[in-house]
Amino acid sequence: MLKYVLLGFLNYRNASGYDLKQLMDVSTSNFWHAKQSQIYTTLKKLEEDGMVASHIEPQESRPNRKVYEITETGRDDLKNWLSQPLMEIESRKEKLLLKLFFSAQLDPEKILTQLRLQKTLHKDNLEKYQTITKGVVQQFAASTDMADDARLWEATRRFGELYEEMYIRWVDETIEKLEE
């Protein structure tokens, strides 16, 4: 999948591994994230497969940039993937729920503390979605002729916001029930 994130970005403009990591962190990290090392190894594989091509851009006093561009093959693969419908729903992994599920033998106070901590973390995250990320989307929208893109990006930001709101509501509800 990371493959398609990288092709997706490179379809807009050429970028280095470093650029792609920055782009992901401010835009897709909400629903798709990757470590730096994975991005570099995936780019390498994409080049071997002829999906992207690269050239070195020399820099003074900084390591040279290796800038990638998408090839026709890559563009075809991306468009093919985009048009392929998803027939299944995504499965989640939530460590907190896992702990909760097996926490009956534990001191009841301990799981409450953990729930309260997670609530704080999710509240901070919600604020992030309501400020920073919205700004990023608006910037993109204002500076380009990508009105369609901005609508789609706003929809993905909105998902993050709704998710965090739901999560916080669930934690509140759960704490209340466990305190009885």
Added chain:
Amino acid sequence: MLKYVLLGFLNYRNASGYDLKQLMDVSTSNFWHAKQSQIYTTLKKLEEDGMVASHIEPQESRPNRKVYEITETGRDDLKNWLSQPLMEIESRKEKLLLKLFFSAQLDPEKILTQLRLQKTLHKDNLEKYQTITKGVVQQFAASTDMADDARLWEATRRFGELYEEMYIRWVDETIEKLEE
């Protein structure tokens, strides 16, 4: 992490790899799932590490069962993990959002079709949480002295329900905005 799911179940009662797969499918699959092959290889590793012990239960006309039980070491490890607080929020991966994010170049009708399809899938899933899974929790609660456990299990079921409701609302909202 799968390690702790298996130890968590074995802390209740002895079970085979097959049993554990069944248990996960009806209870934790909402927030933690695993393929059969991963369960078997993880059990093997847990035995090598002295976290579980196994014995063969012969059966006629069926392959013999390999039944695992948790050891003291395993129990200690599980309790230690349970009491360790989670300092970070879980990151998600959502293919649908990824596609949506890069779908501007695509035929706009295509992404709407995919959104509608996902809505159907999530609606089915919501129904599942409201019927079958609730029944499983109630069964457990009625048949045992595990009232505390049942409250925690209900909380994890409730998460799945809230998540699906949120998801469906988001799809509706997004379809509406894109149809304008």
Added chain:
DNA sequence: CCTTTATATATAAAAGATTATATATAAATC
């Protein structure tokens, strides 16, 4: 003056997870 942050790429090793395949039989469905 010292530490941190930002810029930039790369690889090795390990862990986690999926896909595919093999074997075996009873019971139920078509």
Added chain:
DNA sequence: GATTTATATATAATCTTTTATATATAAAGG
């Protein structure tokens, strides 16, 4: 009579992801 479902375990190969490490320097902050 043929296929599917359920019972049961196991491994090989591959793919995905994380953790850790190495190198190098300018600018900004404390």
